[in-house]
Amino acid sequence: xxxxxxxxxxxxxxxxxxxxxxxxxxxxxxxxxxxxxxxxxxxxxxxxxxxxxxxxxxxxxxxxxxxxxxxxxxxxxxxxxxxxxxxxxxxxxxxxxxxxxxxxxxxxxxxxxxxxxxxxxxxxxxxxxxxxxxxxxxxxxxxxxxxxxxxxxxxxxxxxxxxxxxxxxxxxxxxxxxxxxxxxxxxxxxxxxxxxxxxxxxxxxxxxxxxxxxxxxxxxxxxxxxxxxxxxxxxxxxxxxxxxxxxxxxxxxxxxxxxxxxxxxxxxxxxxxxxxxxxxxxxxxxxxxxxxxxxxxxxxxxxxxxxxxxxxxxxxxxxxxxxxxxxxxxxxxxxxxxxxxxxxxxxxxxxxxxxxxxxxxxxxxxxxxxxxxxxxxxxxxxxxxxxxxxxxxxxxxxxxxxxxxxxxxxxxxxxxxxxxxxxxxxxxxxxxxxxxxxxxxxxxxxxxxxxxxxxxxxxxxxxxxxxxxxxxxxxxxxxxxxxxxxxxxxxx
Numbered sequence: 001x002x003x004x005x006x007x008x009x010x011x012x013x014x015x016x017x018x019x020x021x022x023x024x025x026x027x028x029x030x031x032x033x034x035x036x037x038x039x040x041x042x043x044x045x046x047x048x049x050x051x052x053x054x055x056x057x058x059x060x061x062x063x064x065x066x067x068x069x070x071x072x073x074x075x076x077x078x079x080x081x082x083x084x085x086x087x088x089x090x091x092x093x094x095x096x097x098x099x100x101x102x103x104x105x106x107x108x109x110x111x112x113x114x115x116x117x118x119x120x121x122x123x124x125x126x127x128x129x130x131x132x133x134x135x136x137x138x139x140x141x142x143x144x145x146x147x148x149x150x151x152x153x154x155x156x157x158x159x160x161x162x163x164x165x166x167x168x169x170x171x172x173x174x175x176x177x178x179x180x181x182x183x184x185x186x187x188x189x190x191x192x193x194x195x196x197x198x199x200x201x202x203x204x205x206x207x208x209x210x211x212x213x214x215x216x217x218x219x220x221x222x223x224x225x226x227x228x229x230x231x232x233x234x235x236x237x238x239x240x241x242x243x244x245x246x247x248x249x250x251x252x253x254x255x256x257x258x259x260x261x262x263x264x265x266x267x268x269x270x271x272x273x274x275x276x277x278x279x280x281x282x283x284x285x286x287x288x289x290x291x292x293x294x295x296x297x298x299x300x301x302x303x304x305x306x307x308x309x310x311x312x313x314x315x316x317x318x319x320x321x322x323x324x325x326x327x328x329x330x331x332x333x334x335x336x337x338x339x340x341x342x343x344x345x346x347x348x349x350x351x352x353x354x355x356x357x358x359x360x361x362x363x364x365x366x367x368x369x370x371x372x373x374x375x376x377x378x379x380x381x382x383x384x385x386x387x388x389x390x391x392x393x394x395x396x397x398x399x400x401x402x403x404x405x406x407x408x409x410x411x412x413x414x415x416x417x418x419x420x421x422x423x424x425x426x427x428x429x430x431x432x433x434x435x436x437x438x439x440x441x442x443x444x445x446x447x448x449x450x451x452x453x454x455x456x457x458x459x460x461x462x463x464x465x466x467x468x469x470x471x472x473x474x475x476x477x478x479x480x481x482x483x484x485x486x487x488x489x490x491x492x
Contacts, residue, residue, distance in 0.1 A: 001045070001047065001056040002054065003052065015049045017107075017126070018048070018464075019106075020044045020046070020462070021102060021103070021115075022459070023039025023100065024039060024040060025059070028068055029071075033082040034078065034082040035078065035340055037340075038082040038098070039100060040062075040102065041062075041100045042060065043112075043129055045057070045126075045129060058130075060101040060114050061130075062099055064076040076096060076098035077096065078100075079098075081256060081260050088254035088255045089254065092253050092254035095146060097258070099119035103115050104168065109184075110209055111135070111209055112125070113135055115165060117166055118147065119147070120135060120136060120143050120162075121165055137211065140188075140203075141188050142162040144160050145161070162190075163190055165187070168186075169185060170231065171183075181206060183204050183205060183206055185232040187202045187203060187230065188200070191224075195221075197219050198220040198223040200220060202214075202237055213277075221288070224245060229297075232391065233304060236274055236275060236277060236302070240320075243267070243270060243326070243330070249261075259337050260337070263333060264293070264329050264334075264336065266330035270323075272288065272316075274287045274363075287366075294320040294323060295325075295326050296320050297320060299318035300385050301316075301390060302314055302315065302317070302391065303392050311362055312362075313363055314360070316361065317394075318383060321353075348407075348431060349429075352429070354379055355373075355380065356372065356383060356397065356399070356439060357370060376446040377409065377437070377439070377446065378429065379402070379409070380439070383397050384397070385463070385477060386463060386465060386476070386479065388477075395440060395441060396440060396477045396478050399436070401433060401437055402430065402431035402432060407431045408429055409431065410437065410449060434451055435449050435451045436450045436461060436482055448478075452486045455488065456487065457489065459484050459486070461484035462484065463480050463482060465480050
């Protein structure tokens, strides 16, 4: 590990290890990857304490990474379009996809796991960052060339079909009454090759990493593209599927990656899929709520609430593309993920804003009320809440956005102190992320923000609770630190 030079002083009570992951290599043997999300994953380790800060980073030694490192060329196709040299003829009918393990990382139950949404997570040593192999959760999940199923385990095994695990997980804090301990929630999926529906298994682990709940497979009907994020409480789990459709023939013929073959449908809306969690018996019930064509980007939180008349509802916070933007993309025939070529060149004119939304789902009569949750912002991303308020009512949401006055970001007032000549009124609706902000979802206003500075750009952040934790009152949801990497374009 490298001893890090510090600017300023670390809070004395901020002590521990922070892990961060992401795509970190985008070229192999002179060939540039087709998409940023195909990049080889690397895990960084930042240790904070009385000694200051120590930093180390290491590529995840996946099967594809090791083989391509030795060959010094691309050998495997990527989910987002990276392929071997030689065009479609050299890639046709090879449906094996690389698992770059580049999306998320978590230390839980004595294990450090690096995730990618199209495969199983990799186990790492939490100190050396050495890759230890794939995590199958005690043999419950099978690695395969694709996360798909025929509905028959024998046939699935014969054709090499397996599972993938979402890269987004949820940490549920211990109940206030102390009746149980904190748990981690995640889910595995397979695409049903017969119906096209998504088959999910919700998994829950205690603090020792033991499986305490493995729900029987549930079916998300009409969901042809795995949702990127989900929400969970001790009583419910929720997914929002957008109106997607696809034709995988170009992928099979070697012309595209599978994600490039999925687009939006203009004929359908979106669907909330709500799982009512059973008592350890494995029983599960899924209720669907139809809404306009919102496309979820990231979720912040969900909690159960009751009205005076006894009706029960779920309150959901997240940032989404609007139905108008989704319908426009459907008309244009644009793939869900689009292209990163313009963004890599510094052109943000095609980036779609994702405002903070609040959805109220009435569990009795099936109604859904959708409304904007922040009048000060047109765009926010990587929304999060205080970890102690996961699954509980919360007043504040943090997120990343553009610098104040830039497209999509905080409207300025004279108190903000940003000269008007710095404002950008160009065609772009979203500017690059340079700021962290805190939104009061009760008032719908930004109550705090921090800007990284000119030509400095922020990554997504980790929320660290401050100690001691005084109570679970709403005002305490800001009692935390935010830690994140910042890229200084002027220096680096």
